[in-house]
Amino acid sequence: MxxxxxxxxxxxxxxxxxxxxxxxxxxxxxxxxxVIVNDDDVVGEGWHELAGAEHAEINALRAAGDRAAxxxxxxxxxxxxxxxxxxxxxxxxIEAGVGRVVAAMQDPHDKVAGKGLEMLSDAxxxxxxxxxxxxxxxxxxxxVSRVTRNRPFVRVKVAASIDGAxxxxxxxxxxxxxxGARADVQRLRARAGAVMTGIGTVLADDPSLNVRSExxxxxxxxxxxxxxxxxxxxxxxxxxxxxxxxTLVCCAGGQDDTGLVEAGAEVAAYxxxxxRVDVATVxxxxxxxxxxxxxxxxxxxxxxxxxxxxxxxxxVIYQAPHIMGSETRPMFETPSWxxxxxxxGLEIRDVSQVGDxxxxxxxxxx
Amino acid sequence: MxxxxxxxxxxxxxxxxxxxxxxxxxxxxxxxxxVIVNDDDVVGEGWHELAGAEHAEINALRAAGDRAAxxxxxxxxxxxxxxxxxxxxxxxxIEAGVGRVVAAMQDPHDKVAGKGLEMLSDAxxxxxxxxxxxxxxxxxxxxVSRVTRNRPFVRVKVAASIDGAxxxxxxxxxxxxxxGARADVQRLRARAGAVMTGIGTVLADDPSLNVRSExxxxxxxxxxxxxxxxxxxxxxxxxxxxxxxxTLVCCAGGQDDTGLVEAGAEVAAYxxxxxRVDVATVxxxxxxxxxxxxxxxxxxxxxxxxxxxxxxxxxVIYQAPHIMGSETRPMFETPSWxxxxxxxGLEIRDVSQVGDxxxxxxxxxx
Numbered sequence: 006m007x008x009x010x011x012x013x014x015x016x017x018x019x020x021x022x023x024x025x026x027x028x029x030x031x032x033x034x035x036x037x038x039x040v041i042v043n044d045d046d047v048v049g050e051g052w053h054e055l056a057g058a059e060h061a062e063i064n065a066l067r068a069a070g071d072r073a074a075x076x077x078x079x080x081x082x083x084x085x086x087x088x089x090x091x092x093x094x095x096x097x098x099i100e101a102g103v104g105r106v107v108a109a110m111q112d113p114h115d116k117v118a119g120k121g122l123e124m125l126s127d128a129x130x131x132x133x134x135x136x137x138x139x140x141x142x143x144x145x146x147x148x149v150s151r152v153t154r155n156r157p158f159v160r161v162k163v164a165a166s167i168d169g170a171x172x173x174x175x176x177x178x179x180x181x182x183x184x185g186a187r188a189d190v191q192r193l194r195a196r197a198g199a200v201m202t203g204i205g206t207v208l209a210d211d212p213s214l215n216v217r218s219e220x221x222x223x224x225x226x227x228x229x230x231x232x233x234x235x236x237x238x239x240x241x242x243x244x245x246x247x248x249x250x251x252t253l254v255c256c257a258g259g260q261d262d263t264g265l266v267e268a269g270a271e272v273a274a275y276x277x278x279x280x281r282v283d284v285a286t287v288x289x290x291x292x293x294x295x296x297x298x299x300x301x302x303x304x305x306x307x308x309x310x311x312x313x314x315x316x317x318x319x320x321v322i323y324q325a326p327h328i329m330g331s332e333t334r335p336m337f338e339t340p341s342w343x344x345x346x347x348x349x350g351l352e353i354r355d356v357s358q359v360g361d362x363x364x365x366x367x368x369x370x371x
Numbered sequence: 372m373x374x375x376x377x378x379x380x381x382x383x384x385x386x387x388x389x390x391x392x393x394x395x396x397x398x399x400x401x402x403x404x405x406v407i408v409n410d411d412d413v414v415g416e417g418w419h420e421l422a423g424a425e426h427a428e429i430n431a432l433r434a435a436g437d438r439a440a441x442x443x444x445x446x447x448x449x450x451x452x453x454x455x456x457x458x459x460x461x462x463x464x465i466e467a468g469v470g471r472v473v474a475a476m477q478d479p480h481d482k483v484a485g486k487g488l489e490m491l492s493d494a495x496x497x498x499x500x501x502x503x504x505x506x507x508x509x510x511x512x513x514x515v516s517r518v519t520r521n522r523p524f525v526r527v528k529v530a531a532s533i534d535g536a537x538x539x540x541x542x543x544x545x546x547x548x549x550x551g552a553r554a555d556v557q558r559l560r561a562r563a564g565a566v567m568t569g570i571g572t573v574l575a576d577d578p579s580l581n582v583r584s585e586x587x588x589x590x591x592x593x594x595x596x597x598x599x600x601x602x603x604x605x606x607x608x609x610x611x612x613x614x615x616x617x618t619l620v621c622c623a624g625g626q627d628d629t630g631l632v633e634a635g636a637e638v639a640a641y642x643x644x645x646x647r648v649d650v651a652t653v654x655x656x657x658x659x660x661x662x663x664x665x666x667x668x669x670x671x672x673x674x675x676x677x678x679x680x681x682x683x684x685x686x687v688i689y690q691a692p693h694i695m696g697s698e699t700r701p702m703f704e705t706p707s708w709x710x711x712x713x714x715x716g717l718e719i720r721d722v723s724q725v726g727d728x729x730x731x732x733x734x735x736x737x
Contacts, residue, residue: 167688167717167731168702169535177711309697320694322533326717326733328686330705331675336534339696345543351533351692356722356729363722365533367692 033295039065043076074102105131109141147297170333185360191218198296204234241268309337399661405431409442439467471497475507513663536699551726564662570600607634675703
């Protein structure tokens with residue numbers, strides 16, 4: 006088996022770049038990219054654009070044509086071995102006569118992991134696994150989360166002042182961050198299968214929660230809007246119900262949902278946790294609905310509750326260069342955290358300037 | 372008059388670097404650095420180390436000896452023209468026969484500004500003013516503030532979590548930030564003529580507020596410790612009264628200060644603003660005591676009050692990678708800021724990593 010060289014890394018990096026082209030449209034499928042190299046020439050590139058459309062490998066094979074024979078195939082995810090909406094990619098690679106397949110990561114489904122590579126290996130194709138694995142896993146963190154934990158990847162977005170305020174006590178909270186941050190949030194939404202908020206935010210701000218940037222091509226997809234509304238207080242007249250895309254209202258059951266349903270909402274009842282809908286149950290349901298990534302854009306009550314329950318995978322904090330003072334609402338309402346020992350450590354993943362604001366991306370430390 | 376060249380800038384940058392060597396010991400004098408260049412050779416360097424000791428120019432002239440004749444002198448502050456603790460530097464430069472003097476900034480005293488350069492010019496020396504002026508003014512922001520506003524430069528240091536908490540409601544606040552940030556605070560203290568806190572912090576934490584790092588040579592100087600204690604609640608047994616350096620307790624008057632005075636504190640009464648000592652009056656008194664820079668290390672009550680009164684010149688926020696939640700104390704208590712319009716904009720001057728923490732240095736926008 007040949008050694009991994011810088012050239013291999015460059016091709017895999019390119020495959021990851023291609024994969025990311027599916028960031029706004031491939032879901033619920035994973036993003037996958039593929040590069041086919043014959044005799045040091047890139048002869049084919051492909052990525053997975055839309056569920057139901059061709060897989061990355063098939064697109065790359067089509068571009069490579071006859072030159073796929075004997076070629077090296079770099080692919081960010083193990084080629085599939087099963088008949089889904091399309092025939093198995095492993096079969097197509099074998100038929101094309103490729104010589105070697107380098108995959109960044111296995112299929113995360115326990116039951117199928119390794120099957121695609123096995124099929125290739127059995128057919129005499131050289132097979133290698135793990136090149137740039139962590140980058141590939143990070144790219145599809147949502148897909149991996151759904152498949153392995155039956156829970157979407159939960160990303161919580163917060164806009165706050167540098168002293169951690171998200172609103173004044175009087176409720177004022179609009180435009181804490183600037184246009185750059187708002188444009189950035191459009192991209193977060195476009196990558197998410199669902200955008201979740203609480204009824205408090207809906208009643209206070211009547212948010213749209215849709216993707217409306219002309220710079221983002223989602224191929225018509227909108228994230229599912231999810232509103233946690235235990236007592237079903239949402240008026241049928243809210244703005245989001247007039248917009249393209251679907252809205253799921255999560256209640257504790259027992260209320261009349263006629264008006265909302267007539268206005269186009271889906272209303273579903275979930276197990277309650279005290280007076281509130283159990284958010285873990287809602288997340289499980291979203292995974293069953295093939296949602297890979299949930300973006301939470303909510304007030305401190307819901308975001309704090311997710312933190313308390315250790316249900317947050319990533320925080321994206323847009324920090325505006327302002328001091329808002331004490332007559333404000335905090336980032337997170339966490340009534341159960343009463344001592345310093347309750348605090349959560351963060352692993353800072355990225356700090357970027359977005360217009361006048363600073364974007365801090367962090368995961369919660371175990 | 373010759374044009375300013377990159378070589379001039381390099382020499383002035385060096386002079387600024389030399390000036391900064393006095394950062395822990397020159398006060399209440401400004402930091403000043405001087406470089407003497409003859410025929411492209413640096414023939415003398417000097418800086419001002421201690422009040423009462425030689426000025427930067429004299430040290431540089433001494434190093435240059437005969438080679439000062441006809442030389443160019445780069446100095447970060449206009450040479451003095453008056454007889455203070457030492458004879459005037461302008462005179463010494465004239466006697467040494469220097470050919471040209473390049474000064475970064477004028478003496479900020481209105482009454483003496485320009486006098487030193489005038490004396491030089493009258494003696495036939497080429498004189499130039501303003502090279503790297505803003506860097507020179509920033510270096511001596513405290514001295515300039517005291518001289519021009521009769522108020523020290525007020526720097527407020529805060530240690531907080533990323534969600535803006537400075538303590539738990541139960542009072543726990545120790546070690547929010549890490550050892551790197553604490554070492555950095557030692558440097559801030561060592562540069563300050565006074566460290567100010569409130570009686571609440573003294574009663575809760577019994578802080579030392581001294582410079583104790585072995586890496587910092589203050590030539591024995593300690594910042595004046597200033598405690599705002601309107602009702603004179605400070606016990607004579609507090610730790611700071613056992614440490615080297617002086618302590619000033621600021622009260623509203625009318626209380627018995629015998630115990631504190633016996634324990635070594637100076638107790639002074641100030642005009643009250645409501646129930647509290649008027650902090651602006653205290654700052655004015657500190658300027659009269661020749662304090663250039665005040666470092667405020669206090670709880671949200673005092674820091675918030677300084678912000679409300681627009682008395683903060685610079686914020687230094689050490690942000691720890693933690694989420695502390697809502698059962699916490701805010702960075703700043705600002706009861707008068709009730710709407711979003713009351714918030715203050717920040718000009719971020721610097722963002723640095725200090726150990727695990729992020730240090731944000733900012734000024735308040737007008």
